[in-house]
Amino acid sequence: MNFKNILVPMDFSKCAKSAFKMALTLAKRTGASIDLVSVTHIPHLHAEMVGAASIVNPILNDYHNLIDEQFDELIKTTESEGVKISISKYNAPLHDAIYSCTLQNESDLIVTGTKSQHDWLVNLLGSNSTDMIERSKIPVMVIPEGLENNNYKKIGVAIDYADFDDPSMLEPLRAFAELFESALCFLNVTTKHHKLFVYDDIKVGISAYFNDLKQSFHTYTDSRPLPEILLEAIKDLDLDMLFMLPKNHTTLQRLIKPSQTKSMALQMDKPLMTIHEKKT
Structure with a gap:
């Protein structure tokens, strides 16, 4: 098996950036491409609500513009030369977006980050990363926040x-x-x-x-x-x-x-x- 497309959920947190760095290490060794996925979830307002589109669309546009700026900054400040990187943005529940992106881009590995500290509710119910482990049909790699060592001897x-x-x-x-x-x-x-x-x-x-x-x-x-x-x-x-x-x-x-x-x-x-x- 060769890793060809690596999916990285990206919310620009420290742990997500650690996951991106690991994905870059893998991509440089394998020639894989990376798909950075940003997800927001603004519930769809009822169709009969007057002016629904005029409320939601400007919010989404502003959000996507901000996300584009953050992606540009992330790629500029990371050693990503030589790696093909694509960006996907979804307005959907996280797991629906990840599942859709996995199918569309034929991803064969998810690299996701996890925080170094968790509150009692996360420990009880789980996090986005643990949910991906539970639901994903492809391998998942969970990278701890702030990990710098990419030596896997x-x-x-x-x-x-x-x-x-x-x-x-x-x-x-x-x-x-x-x-x-x-x-x-x-x-x-x-x-x-x-x-x-x-x-x-x-x-x-x-x-x-x-x-x-x-x-x-x-x-x-x-x-x-x-x-x-x-x-x-x-x-x-x-x-x-x-x-x-x-x-x-x-x-x-x-x-x-x-x-x-x-x-x-x-x-x-x-x-x-x-x-x-x-x-x-």
């Missing part, structure tokens, strides 16, 4: 061997790791000590799929919450990035059980890449 790969049987779905991860000559540290957490050797065939398949990259396998027999274990592993193994496979939960499951991937995205100070598991 060691990538942690959190995999539940019990639910994994197709290494080929990790193709975007392999493409990324090959770009940066990354070593892969496969992380598995289980509380069932008697199953430590049950999944050896799975590990052999994974090892064969990534046979041209450095690999190591780490199993944690621990009953603590998964995010706590993974955060400790990131520190102990000195990882530069974490990869996770979000599960396809039903709406009821999402309400009852918090997403482990969402929790990691909100707590990490390192990049997180996700690819949704295949639907059965």
